[in-house]
Amino acid sequence: MRSFISWMGGKNSLKKEIVKRFPATEFNRYIEVFGGAGWVLFHSERHAETEIYNDFNSDLVNLFKCVKYHCPEVERELKFFLNSRELFNDFKDSYNTAGMTDIQRAARFFMLIKTSYGSKLHSYGCVKKDIPTVVKYLEIVQERLSKVVIENRDFEDVIKTYNKPKSFFYLDPPYYGTEKYYQVQFSKEDHIRLRKVLEQVKGKFLLSYNDCEFIRELYKDYNIEEVRRPHNLHTKYKDKEQEYKELIVTNY
Template sequence: MRYGSVCSGIEAASVAAALPIEEPSPRSWQRPFLKWAGGKYSLLPELDRLIPAGKRLIEPFVGGGAVFLNSYNHADFLLADVNADLLNLYQMLAVVPDEVEKHARVMFERLCNPEGYESIRSEFNAQTLSAVERAAAFLYLNRHCFNGLTRYNLSNQFNVGWGKPKAPYFPESEIKAFAEMAHNCVFMNAGFRHTLALAGSGDVVYCDPPYEPLPGTNGFTAYAAGGFNWDEQVALVECCVAAHQRGASVVISNSGSPRIAELYSQYGFTLHHIKSRRSVSCKGATRGTATDVIATMVGSV
């Protein structure tokens, strides 16, 4: 029996050695249910490689949520943004997803035209809707407005125009994927300073702030009232360094602006340069690829 076991082991090893080694299948990525300017879906392979594992992932600029939706390396999530309508939608989907979906479906099915869009936008801006209705309206506006932009005027009214969608897609499966993860999430309507002050030992922070405009361009920095200027970029880095000193690992994405690279290097971040797509512009000639920076500060202080 002993010799038989040895022989069978040798035969098995020979068979195993003869079999071709299969390459791991490409990972499939979960799409967010929102269209989001500056969303990170196309950069997920790079971000997944650079964002370390940890118990809790903190996102002070959660936006469309592409990063947290595709995280297999974190058990809990603290997701924040200054956009109250975005956070209301996320919170309603976490608590009463079926109600949000029911209201949104009616809007998608009956109001896919410029007049319907204007009607929903007017009700939304009148602040007369319930929390669930407002969540559904925000989803409708996002999927029907121009390029999924989220923009408000000085009176805090949503002012993005009709996007002329031919056949708006209702993101049912994407909403369900979000709802399945929501029980592991804490959603917070807050700025990055307050959010990052909560980061500490064992946390992983991913920041996706409004990008610093490249030299010779205007960029899009209308993150909140007053915009997101250079002082905010510096304050964000300082808050991230403080979080790292408390034990958190930090990853930040931004444009390839030379002064952004200089700022991150000055504070001790490791820089990774990657190619990304730009798709917000209405002019096809100005859409294309650009070089982004992903800055990391991981490990012990």
């Protein structure tokens, strides 16, 4: 199963590599601490008794919640939207207008993601999208999310709340040195805070990061594996020079 959106730093190109590195031992809680587009959550066929999707971006969480709880209403809202530069600019300019319902806001945020360049929400992408097909897929997404708890909390709160011996945390934080590209601020101190919180994890965690000296030093006491992925915007060209090294860090 695929995600219904793209997102900055999304794990579409690495989801298979990540899932096959899930711990062999049993876990009854699965927590995506930095949920984003949820590529790993949707791709994995190994479901835990309790599954949590968390993200600190309230717009993203509102979209996920509305698809889970109000999918028909979101579909009806999207039915009348066209893929055009004019509509994109209108949604971008009026997104924070007071008085919109959560469903209206979710539908507009969905369209901003789908029609923006690189799903970065800043500029119109000029790419043809089959919006009706995408909207129909939301029903499948709703079924998957019906079994998932959706949270909108700081990563430290989420880790501490679900920290049990049989918990498995997957973490995909904003990559070090690229924080300015994300909607939510994440400082160097936050990277260090994350490392300290993970020291207290009673279960297992898998962490994906960009390959840099700071991260390698920060997690030198854990298992670090180097993997390669194509640049998201250049995947279709199969250009090996566009491959990037990333790190997978585990405590098992």
